[in-house]
Structure formats: C-alpha cells, structure tokens
Amino acid sequence: MRTVTYKWSAELYVHGRAVAAHGTVSGPRGYSVDDAYRDFCAAMAQRGVQHVVGSFRVRRTQG
Numbered sequence: 001m002r003t004v005t006y007k008w009s010a011e012l013y014v015h016g017r018a019v020a021a022h023g024t025v026s027g028p029r030g031y032s033v034d035d036a037y038r039d040f041c042a043a044m045a046q047r048g049v050q051h052v053v054g055s056f057r058v059r060r061t062q063g
Contacts, residue, residue: 004031005062008040011054018054024061033058 009022025036025043036058 002029003027003062004029004060006033006036006058007061008036008056008058010040010056012049013054014049
C-alpha cells in the first residue's frame with residue numbers, strides 16, 4: 001500500500017497569541033489536502049489546543 005505524506009505549517013492563535021506550528025501527516029493512497037487539514041484539527045483538539053487558524057499551508061512530499 002502506498003502512503004501519501006504532507007508537510008504542513010500553520011499560524012495558530014492560542015489565547016490571543018500567534019503561535020507558529022509545523023509537522024507532517026500521512027495516510028493511504030487517495031489521502032487529500034482536506035484529509036490532512038481534518039487530521040491536523042483533530043490532533044490540535046486532542047492536545048486541548050483551542051485555536052483559530054491564521055494560516056494553514058500544506059504541501060505533498062511523498063506519494
């Protein structure tokens with residue numbers, strides 16, 4: 001099974017302060033930018049980060 005990987009960078013507003021963040025997300029073939037954003041939001045929620053995204057950039061790096 002082929003994996004698709006995206007690198008992302010975002011500017012979050014946490015408690016009124018701008019915070020830069022970055023990371024990677026991966027999924028099976030067919031994994032889209034929308035899937036990457038959904039998983040990013042879910043990961044932030046799991047960490048208890050209540051945020052408003054100032055910007056979100058994603059680029060495909062593999063797959």
